[in-house]
Amino acid sequence: MDGTQAQEWLATAVAEARAGLAEGGIPIGAALYRDDGTLLGRGHNRRVQDDDPSMHAETAAFRSAGRQRSYRGTTMVTTLSPCWYCSGLVRQFGISRVVIGESETFQGGHDWLASHGVEIVQLNDPECAAMMRAFIEDHPNLWNEDIGDE
């Protein structure tokens, strides 16, 4: 895909991550786009805000998009490499592409998705990595809870 478009879409996910941080939450954001540029849904991690462990950024964006008959040609844009939970979502629903802000602070299932035909676009965005690195340093227990790491 076009690198400029990927960066534009990432900006939506970053805005979600920042909104989550401002609410006292874990700063991970995501958005679901159609190939024609239609924004279907956007969201951010809501573990802290809603006491809801099921709302990772990607699941929040997926939920916000509502019921869809097909996810063919859609792109999940996320500030951070999707964990297994969110990678499973992408695979099950046939989301075509994942744009990843950074996979430096955490590596989920993106290689597995690639091996199952999902297009993976890595942006190695310094702002995403810096935001997450600072958060993990300040809140290691919360971060470990969010990824089920004891």
Next chain:
Amino acid sequence: MDGTQAQEWLATAVAEARAGLAEGGIPIGAALYRDDGTLLGRGHNRRVQDDDPSMHAETAAFRSAGRQRSYRGTTMVTTLSPCWYCSGLVRQFGISRVVIGESETFQGGHDWLASHGVEIVQLNDPECAAMMRAFIEDHPNLWNEDIGDE
């Protein structure tokens, strides 16, 4: 694990599936138990009821359990083999065991989970299979939507 206990726990998931069916929804139910028998959470598929594609039975049970610091020693009991989305949930959060009512009408990621150290208990329950078979026959489009199948 003990077969009688697995069947008892499955009864909770079946009750959830029946409740979902009575609400006009997709009849899949799940429950999350601790090894000591504590019921942490229970739920059923809510795609139709809440127009929410993110609430599969297992994610609903996980959500209902609230925030947990560890899932070690927990069991996800589900009436149907968990899809990739729900299998990813189990793997990411380190849920120790999955008890499956049936995997005849749908096969998700349970072999993958087994290969990653999750204990899988298959109950081959005729009631679970009959309930799902009847539902799929009556509502094929809804079922395909729920698993992202075009």
